[in-house]
Amino acid sequence: MPQPQIEEKVRSFLLTLSRTLGVRIERVLDLYLYATPDKVRIVELVERGGEIAGIRLAVRSEKKPDVWYYTAVGYYGAKCTCEGNTIGGKICKHIIIGVITWNMTSLLKQGKEIDLTKLTWLHTGEKEI
Template sequence: MQPPIDERVRSFLLSLSRALGTRIENVLDLYLYVSPETVRIVEIVERGGKIAGLRLAVRSRKKPDVWYYVAVGEYGAKCTCEGNTIGGKICRHIIIGVITWNMISLIKRGEDIDPTKLTWLSQGEREI
């Protein structure tokens, strides 16, 4: 029997925090930012009966009329924000993408994303 979804989400967020090497408060802040007004799912990528990644649009916190486009998947992530395109950093929009990816996978397939298997998460600088 699977643990309740709230317990699985909590476990995922803690695992994500460890994979990023950041405080859980930073990850929770991004988790709480996600809403229909701030994140729009553009495409869900499914392969082999599982969700392999997704594309989404994330509204900028500082410039509410600006949206950044993000793609996250098993082998990497990309965002249109300056921190990622110019600096190559793992930006907050990418982390929001991973959080959204996990939620969609939980709801649609009943499967968690394992952040420790996303080796690209621990590489390079972070901007969160």
């Protein structure tokens, strides 16, 4: 019976993320479905106080299959090595994939979602997704 609870939490999280970003749910779902083991690799989980406080990942480029972008997301900020983030300072799709992966890892490992309201940088940053 725990499976339906996780599925509902994931659905709810993705809807909330879509609203927070101000983008259509389809775009968030595309990024959620992109996050497969051959395209996204967890490099490090940052744990503090018994919870996952952030995550570092490698995300394969959609357009250049031999290029990987390195992304870090946490409660205090996010950074990616892609041009949109390093040059434009925008919240890129790799960062959103990082948030989604962080949430899934937290759900599977600890049974709780990350709190999007604590990600103030997500609410104020310019989006490029």
